[in-house]
Amino acid sequence: MWKRLTIKPYDGSTDPDEHLNVFKTHMTLYTTDKTLWCKVFPTSLQEGPLGWFTKLPANSVGNFKDLTAKFMTLYTTSRPHHMSSLSLLNVKQEKGESLRAFMDWFSKVCINIRNLMPEIAMHHLVGAIRRGRFTESLIKRPTRNMDELRTRATKFMQIEEHVNYHRTHQAKADKKGKEKEKDRSNRPGPG
Template sequence: MPPYLKIYDGTTNPEDHIIHYVATVKGNDLSKEEVPSVLLKKFGETLTGGALTWYSQLPTRSIATFEEMADKFITAYVGAKKAEARVKDIFAIRQMHGERIRDFLARFNRVIMSLPNVTERMAVAAFQNGLNRNGSRATRKLLSRLMKYPPTTWEEIHNAYCAKVRADEDDINSPTQRLMSLQIEAKKDHRNEGQRDQLGPRSGQERHQPYVRTSAPPPP
């Protein structure tokens, strides 16, 4: 087999491997009659790991054509195709602009719950990948923590959030904090108005005061 032919280990889409394998074989200098025989005889050379074990356990002469081999192969590894799709799904989850980490965690968990058989290590990697690196101070704080202490379990992700971020998000987004912010702004406006009153009328206003006629002074 050509050195550039992809080797299949049973963890990715089996249909993609079949398509690539057939295209590679047909690209060699073979007659049309030779292609089916070569496809069947050389297929085992494209496998490794669990896929090679599966191939070696097939009964001798139990498969007569490459089409039959391809059908059995795809059926055996259809689960790998679904797993590959799950990986793409969870790594597509991204923290939106302005989304709190708490809300992103909840949304991420909902997606994970809808995808069966996602490993914990895969979920941890996908969550870190989905954090917005240009996000809020709390997000950057969590990312820094996770880079310093790389997590391997979902519990470690949660503990890092609780230790470094949750209190900040609670303070920033609580009703009390929002009320205090409004009160501070109101006090600033009030102080600014008081300062303007103390300064009195501006010079331009003084120049435009209405003229008031006064009686002429008595002659000396």
């Protein structure tokens, strides 16, 4: 008995390669019969893409390879723009940006760069971080690889977050103290 695929239907707005990879992975759980794959493929489509599929001329698809070629040709513009390692030149930690926020953003940029060598990422990362205790520690004791750099960055993130928490807590306490002092000064004096 056939079970419906549990994948998100393709709407034409995302990477077609990714959709095909998910579709193929799911299909291999059930069958390797590519003729069946062609028959099941439209169930993985929605709206626009499904309309395209239903308008294909009869007998215009001979096999799954033909079908994927037609699909990829139509939706090639939906592929994400992949950046090169030169894109990292524009990535800099902004003034006031936390180390955690910057590291998250840097990681997201790196994911979109195909075949990025860890050494290149590490080189750009060290140059992109604002000057401070973390960069000074990297200069004093360079890291050997990206994992080591991330581990050390995590320690500095924890320090940064601890300091920010206490600054915020102290500022609230100072404000509360000033309000109490103001209340005392506004009290009517004795008789």
